Amino acid sequence: MANTILVGAQWGDEGKGKIIDVLTESADVVVRYAGGNNAGHTVIVNGRKSVLHLIPSGILRKNKLCVIGNGVVCDPLGLVHEMEGLAKHGIKVTPKNFVLSETAHVVLPYHRELDSQREVIKGKNKIGTTKRGIGPAYGDKAARVGLRIADLVDSAKLKEKLSARIKENNIVLKSLGAKPLSFKKVFAEYDKAGRFLKPFVQNTVVLLHHAIRRGEDILFEGAQGTFLDIDHGTYPFVTSSNTTAGGACTGSGVPPHRMDRVVGVMKAYTTRVGEGPLPTENQEISDLLHGMGREFGATTGRARRCGWFDSVATRHATMVNGIDDLAVTNLDGLDTVETIKVCIAYRHGKKRYDYVPNDAAILAQCEPVYAEFEGWRTPTDKCKSWKQLPPKARAYLKAIAELTGAKLYIASVGPGREQTIFV
Ligand code: GDP
Numbered sequence: 001m002a003n004t005i006l007v008g009a010q011w012g013d014e015g016k017g018k019i020i021d022v023l024t025e026s027a028d029v030v031v032r033y034a035g036g037n038n039a040g041h042t043v044i045v046n047g048r049k050s051v052l053h054l055i056p057s058g059i060l061r062k063n064k065l066c067v068i069g070n071g072v073v074c075d076p077l078g079l080v081h082e083m084e085g086l087a088k089h090g091i092k093v094t095p096k097n098f099v100l101s102e103t104a105h106v107v108l109p110y111h112r113e114l115d116s117q118r119e120v121i122k123g124k125n126k127i128g129t130t131k132r133g134i135g136p137a138y139g140d141k142a143a144r145v146g147l148r149i150a151d152l153v154d155s156a157k158l159k160e161k162l163s164a165r166i167k168e169n170n171i172v173l174k175s176l177g178a179k180p181l182s183f184k185k186v187f188a189e190y191d192k193a194g195r196f197l198k199p200f201v202q203n204t205v206v207l208l209h210h211a212i213r214r215g216e217d218i219l220f221e222g223a224q225g226t227f228l229d230i231d232h233g234t235y236p237f238v239t240s241s242n243t244t245a246g247g248a249c250t251g252s253g254v255p256p257h258r259m260d261r262v263v264g265v266m267k268a269y270t271t272r273v274g275e276g277p278l279p280t281e282n283q284e285i286s287d288l289l290h291g292m293g294r295e296f297g298a299t300t301g302r303a304r305r306c307g308w309f310d311s312v313a314t315r316h317a318t319m320v321n322g323i324d325d326l327a328v329t330n331l332d333g334l335d336t337v338e339t340i341k342v343c344i345a346y347r348h349g350k351k352r353y354d355y356v357p358n359d360a361a362i363l364a365q366c367e368p369v370y371a372e373f374e375g376w377r378t379p380t381d382k383c384k385s386w387k388q389l390p391p392k393a394r395a396y397l398k399a400i401a402e403l404t405g406a407k408l409y410i411a412s413v414g415p416g417r418e419q420t421i422f423v
């Protein structure tokens, strides 16, 4: 399969987990390179649903090595909880199939508390974060005051560093009117998690380069989406990491010339959870999808905002990520729609945009210019091949791939593994 970076081409929740699970069949190693347990990747195998937050979605296949790379911020309590959850479903996570980078940063309770407090202070300008402490954890990393996994699994280091960080953060928390943290309690919990995780911790950069030398194929599992990227997203309504393809290199230690291709995952429509501009947002399609019980967040349960497919955004994503191949998911979500709209440009006053403007305030004022497609109005969820898809659905898929500027590779017509059409 060669080394493949898989990214979300929209605002997250594109169905990356499902596509990762499908592509893992022909990979040896799956690596998460950015984000933390703000992600929620849904995989449905034989009707059973698993939602992965930190552990790569490749874990559901046997004999695959799953790696959390250095670019991830890891909440150890969340990770242990996730491992226990998988064990209950008979999926054993052992040092043979799961490895954690010693240089990944640790999410601590003061990060979560600060995340929540900052949202309160922002009031109506809030980001709508997942409150998992992601922003403050990456903030500490950049400020060089973060704890890394290597510190977590060494009790003496953890004690020293955590005590200093709790002292400083308690001053901030108190000034915000929040309850200070007890060092003793936090240390006990995190030291316990550190002892549990120690056997999984390795130098993952060296490990990945050894895998490459053995000729193994690596799949890089992106989290979030292009427009949640800290540099390329709709700042400040973004997450705090580089979710785009470049993040796969910095977040894993595998250099650009070892990457062979980029797969972009996008829904056949658009969704976003949290605040910030969404030019094609539309009540009719929101009501339709929510009415079908779809489009509720896998991490926070919040209803996702829904809209028509935005090819200005996905074309921009192709440019920023270098997307070669496209996986279009949730085609079946449009099965009942009479007339399907696709945004082909934005209008802002007299200006017409064919790329996504950097200023979120301008983007919020952009009016979509739509092209219309006739709906196929036939169920697609049982279609097994390109030929079985209704001609109007094929035309729609071809058109959105062409507008996006990459090759149509996969069409997904349901959440299950088997509901996947290779084009
Ligand atoms: P991720 O964060 O990108 O992995 O996406 P999520 O798991 O948060 O959200 C995608 C949702 O769409 C999940 O509920 C998936 O089970 C579901 N899904 C993925 N592909 C398809 C599809 O082709 N059809 C349908 N009906 N659901 C899909």
Ligand code: IMO
Pocket: 008, 011, 012, 013, 014, 038, 039, 040, 041, 127, 128, 129, 130, 131, 132, 133, 134, 135, 222, 223, 224, 225, 228, 237, 238, 239, 240, 273, 274, 275, 298
């Ligand atoms: P996956 O990997 C969709 C959004 C949040 C919020 C913003 C910042 O499942 O696609 P954060 O907690 O990261 O500081 O929140 O980013 N967000 C996501 N939206 N899918 C995700 O991950 C997301 N991870 C973060 O809703 O708007």
Ligand code: MG
Pocket: 012, 013, 014, 039, 040, 041, 042, 298, 299
């Ligand atoms: Mg998700």
